[in-house]
Structure formats: C-alpha cells, structure tokens
Amino acid sequence: MKNLEIETVKKILEEFVKDTGEQLELILIGGLALQLYGLEDRATIDIDAEVEKGDLFKLFHFLKEKGIPADLSENIAGWSVVSMPEGYRERAKIVLQENNLVIKILDPYDFVIAKLRRGTQEDFKDALFVAKRFNLNPEKILEHGELAIKNSIKDTALFNFKNRLDIFVKELKEEKKS
Template sequence: MNDKEKILELLKQFVIEKKEPLELILVGALALPFYDVEFRFTYDLDAEIQQGNIEDLYFYLKSKGFESDLSENVSGWSVISMPSGYRERSQIVYQSDLLTIKILSPEDYIIMKLRRGTTQDIEDALAVAKTKKVKKQDLDVLYEKVLKESIKDTALFNFKKIYALFINELLKRQ
C-alpha cells in the first residue's frame, strides 16, 4: 500500500465508523503524495475541515498514532493570510458518498508552506513547484494578493524575505 492509499484508508475508516460525511482540504506533508512528490515521513495530518466533526476526527487520528492540526480556517494559522479564493481553487483528489478529500492548488500549497517558512516547508514548496511545473508569474499574483490581504505585521517582512529566497532557489533549479 502506497502513502496515498494509507491516507485514504485512514480517512475512509473514520467515515465508516462515524457514518457522517467528512470533507477536508489536506494542507501539510500528507498532501505531498497527491502532488506526485515523494512522501516524507510524518505522523501529523494538517487539514481544513469543510464538513465534519473536527473533535471526533482529532481524537480518532490520535488513537491511530497521528497528531493533527485541524481547523475550519487554515488562513487563521498565521498573521499572513491565505490568498482569497484558495478554497475555490482547491481540487478534489478523492470522493465517495461520505468522504471528500481536496488539496490546495499547487500555488496555494506553496504559499501555505512559505507562510511558516521552515527549511522543510521551503523544500516541500520547491518539490511541489518542480513536479507541478509552477510558474513564477502565477505565484507572484498570489503573493501580491497575500501582501494586500494580510494585516500589516512584522511577520509580513519575514514572509517577503522567505518568498524572495524561495523564488531565487526556484529559478536556480529550473
């Protein structure tokens, strides 16, 4: 069973046991296989829950050995906003009667990762940019949107530096 299948099985089992619908957008490392990026080992599931019981999912995952960061609004995880429209740009990667799994557009995923900006986040963002052939100009549009939509805060200055480093590295690798 590959990594994608393991993630799917875990979430399928949850909806079977709960008999309630679950709709989520995967936003962390567990989303990487859906971008055709080699999965890196992680025991946490980061997701925006669009439908379903966050608390039940949290404790279910915990019982299976997974930590999770779950929210109704992942934009709120940082002073740096997600670019408006990210939910509408998300793509369904799996759908059944009770379970809908989405991922962010590759560009939104990159912005999501750069908001935190650890070395691992930047590597994940670069890997997605490479496999999905993300264009700098498409990222720049979202970057400008983020600058406009985020509150003015010192975190924004760091985000600008992280974005510049990311773009520099992206252009070197192309």
C-alpha cells in the same frame, strides 16, 4: 511514531465516515499532501488538514484513538499572521470523492504560499519540489504571495514573508535557467 502513508490515511478517514455516518470534507496539507503531489518518499507522522465539512473535534478524537496525531482547523489561513490567498478553497483539487468523504489538496500555487508562510528549511524544499513538479510560473507565485499579503493583518511579519517569497522566486528562476 509510525510514518503515515496516504493510502492508510484514506482507509482511516473512510472508516471514520462509515462509523459516524457523517460527511467529511477536508483539505490535506503538509506531508500527506506532498505524497499526493508526487513526492513518494516524504515521511510524515501526522495529519494536517482544514476540515470544511464534518465534526473537527470528533475527527480529532477518532484519530487520537488510532494513535494518529493531527493538526486540524476549520481555517488554515489562521495558522499564520500571513493569510492564505483569497479563493484557495475554491481552487483546491479533489483527489478522492466517494460516499460521504471528500479529500482535497491545495492548488500547487496555494501550496507554495502555505509553505512559505511558515518558512522552515523543510517547507522551502517542499515548496520548491511542488513548484518544479508542476512547472509553476515564478511571476504567478509572486501574484499569489501578494494576494496573501493583501488578505493579511498588517504586521511586520509580512516583511519576512515577502523576503522569503522573493528569495524563493529568485532561486526558482535560477533553477529554471540551468
């Protein structure tokens, strides 16, 4: 499987819009978003995104024909028992807007929460990179985490998320001291 670069993905998405004549608006998450946040050597083989406008299934099949795996949804909040903080779509930042294509990335605080929801070791590192890169306030990260919990269905998985959130904030505070 070939590593994807953000510039290649932009061209492919532009091609999709040109070929279909459709509008496409999406929020990139995962490895491609990390490239846009400034982590240049972050390898990824797929496109993870929330499709806000456009035909998700048509896009999925288009990418599949190009040999590009994709995990697409109309609601990334549903990817975990832990929801996304309310308002994450409104806070998303536009990184490309031309013709019928709009590409966004999550606000850095929301990205950290998205990564901590899944909670793998790689996710933790990704979240730490973004938190340090954008000098995120640990207390504000906690606030975003509480918003995510508030929007979530009641489930014991929330205890694990809260634990990951607390560990993450503690580690970030320690790194800021040094």
